[in-house]
Amino acid sequence: xxxxxxxxxxxxxxxxxxxxxxxxxxxxxxxxxxxxxxxxxxxxxxxxxxxxxxxxxxxxxxxxxxxxxxxxxxxxxxxxxxxxxxxxxxxxxxxxxxxxxxxxxxxxxxxxxxxxxxxxxxxxxxxxxxxxxxxxxxxxxxxxxxxxxxxxxxxxxxxxxxxxxxxxxxxxxxxxxxxxxxxxxxxxxxxxxxxxxxxxxxxx
Ligand SMILES: Nc1nc2c(ncn2[C@@H]2O[C@H](COP(=O)(O)OP(=O)(O)OP(=O)(O)O)[C@@H](O)[C@H]2O)c(=O)[nH]1
Ligand SMILES: [Zn+2]
Numbered sequence: 001x002x003x004x005x006x007x008x009x010x011x012x013x014x015x016x017x018x019x020x021x022x023x024x025x026x027x028x029x030x031x032x033x034x035x036x037x038x039x040x041x042x043x044x045x046x047x048x049x050x051x052x053x054x055x056x057x058x059x060x061x062x063x064x065x066x067x068x069x070x071x072x073x074x075x076x077x078x079x080x081x082x083x084x085x086x087x088x089x090x091x092x093x094x095x096x097x098x099x100x101x102x103x104x105x106x107x108x109x110x111x112x113x114x115x116x117x118x119x120x121x122x123x124x125x126x127x128x129x130x131x132x133x134x135x136x137x138x139x140x141x142x143x144x145x146x147x148x149x150x151x152x153x154x155x156x157x158x159x160x161x162x163x164x165x166x167x168x169x170x171x172x173x174x175x176x177x178x179x180x181x182x183x184x185x186x187x188x189x190x191x192x193x194x195x196x197x198x199x200x201x202x203x204x
Contacts, residue, residue, distance in 0.1 A: 021052045078114055083201070163175075
């Protein structure tokens with residue numbers, strides 16, 4: 001079973017290895033041949049290597065652990081919600097390997113100890129999970145679950161609004177359609193607190 005939070009193991013318990021750039025290059029070369037192109041023509045000669053490097057970067061989150069991102073914590077004794085809005089995200093839909101992009105809003109109520117993290121770390125956290133083959137729902141819950149587990153937050157709320165290229169450039173071809181997903185945990189599940197958080201998130 002793949003660990004739903006860290007994704008540090010693949011099905012069958014195999015550890016995720018390093019990115020195999022040579023293998024990725026030959027796969028892209030094969031794809032070019034499959035679509036009827038000549039991978040040896042001048043404009044395409046460097047393409048397999050370029051695409052392999054691009055995937056190494058775009059899927060870099062497979063080799064990152066969320067625990068390593070939420071390392072900087074301060075004890076400020078702050079016990080109200082902290083919310084960072086409009087964090088730009090780009091991820092890769094695991095069904096079509098096409099990007100989906102939009103914004104994430106991340107809020108949490110710190111642990112009773114007052115353990116909080118740096119604001120930029122919330123943006124780093126969503127990137128760790130976004131830079132993996134994903135579905136929007138899983139990306140949303142992985143961020144919320146990490147805040148609860150690693151920061152021992154009393155509550156967490158994550159809302160992601162995104163447009164999926166697989167819905168705009170192919171298939172149904174509906175550019176502009178936005179998907180909103182949310183994950184709410186702990187004390188933020190309480191209806192008053194949740195409504196307050198949602199109104200802050202939706203306020204423009
Ligand atoms: N729930 C969810 N669905 C997604 C996400 N990204 C892509 N999809 C959907 O995954 C589905 C895959 O459906 P399939 O019928 O297997 O594939 P398809 O024939 O390419 O589907 P169409 O996109 O309808 O042409 C599509 O409906 C996509 O819109 C996501 O993040 N969450
Ligand atoms: Zn898709």
